[in-house]
Amino acid sequence: MVRIAPSILSADFARLGEEIDSVKTGDLLHFDVMDGVFVPNISFGLPVIKCVRRVTDMPLDAHLMITRPVNYAGRFCDAGADIVTVHLEADTPENIRAALLDVKRRGKKAGLSIKPLTPVSALEPYGELLDLILIMSVEPGFGGQSFIPEALGKITAAKALARRFGRGCLVEVDGGINRVTARQCQDAGADILVAGNGVFTARDRAEEIQILRGN
Numbered sequence: 571m572v573r574i575a576p577s578i579l580s581a582d583f584a585r586l587g588e589e590i591d592s593v594k595t596g597d598l599l600h601f602d603v604m605d606g607v608f609v610p611n612i613s614f615g616l617p618v619i620k621c622v623r624r625v626t627d628m629p630l631d632a633h634l635m636i637t638r639p640v641n642y643a644g645r646f647c648d649a650g651a652d653i654v655t656v657h658l659e660a661d662t663p664e665n666i667r668a669a670l671l672d673v674k675r676r677g678k679k680a681g682l683s684i685k686p687l688t689p690v691s692a693l694e695p696y697g698e699l700l701d702l703i704l705i706m707s708v709e710p711g712f713g714g715q716s717f718i719p720e721a722l723g724k725i726t727a728a729k730a731l732a733r734r735f736g737r738g739c740l741v742e743v744d745g746g747i748n749r750v751t752a753r754q755c756q757d758a759g760a761d762i763l764v765a766g767n768g769v770f771t772a773r774d775r776a777e778e779i780q781i782l783r784g785n
């Protein structure tokens with residue numbers, strides 16, 4: 571069964587504790603960290619993860635849409651993130667490798683994300699370091715965008731690559747996940763689906779999470 575990671579990007583930050591409680595039936599909690607440089611938007615950072623860590627036992631899944639993530643990946647681990655995913659496009663290969671190694675050294679799970687126009691093959695050199703591949707099905711920067719159908723082929727290719735990497739490397743998909751695209755992504759091989767608007771705009775969030783899971 572596919573796992574659901576509600577993205578707090580779509581939550582009401584004036585009531586964040588209650589909002590997190592309303593999606594506690596999710597499998598992970600997804601944090602879309604944006605620096606206004608790598609993506610044309612600014613969201614939130616370390617203090618939010620530190621506070622959320624105190625109020626939930628859910629695995630915290632930090633998606634760093636930031637430039638030069640090697641400078642921060644370790645700090646997100648120390649703040650309580652269980653998974654830290656950086657973008658391949660955010661720095662030099664050497665620094666991306668260093669960021670992934672820093673996460674692994676701290677005993678956390680390391681993920682690598684690619685934007686819609688970046689080919690899956692670009693992930694190959696990092697295979698031995700990856701616990702997670704994050705396929706962006708929208709241009710990173712904003713919630714509530716429409717799913718890019720070309721992502722489906724990339725999910726299948728990423729799943730094949732993840733199997734070759736071994737060690738249980740998972741494929742996560744982020745952007746435009748709803749009841750229709752959730753099934754398409756699951757059929758394409760996705761293991762985890764990030765959902766912001768799809769969950770937080772639902773009348774019954776727990777029910778929506780179940781529906782997106784496919785049961």
Ligand code: DX5
Nearest residue numbers: 710711713714745746766767
């Ligand atoms: C884009 C963000 C969004 C978010 C999910 O940078 O990463 O994809 O997590 O947004 P929805 O589910 O609202 O498309």
Ligand code: ZN
Nearest residue numbers: 602633744764
């Ligand atoms: Zn994300």
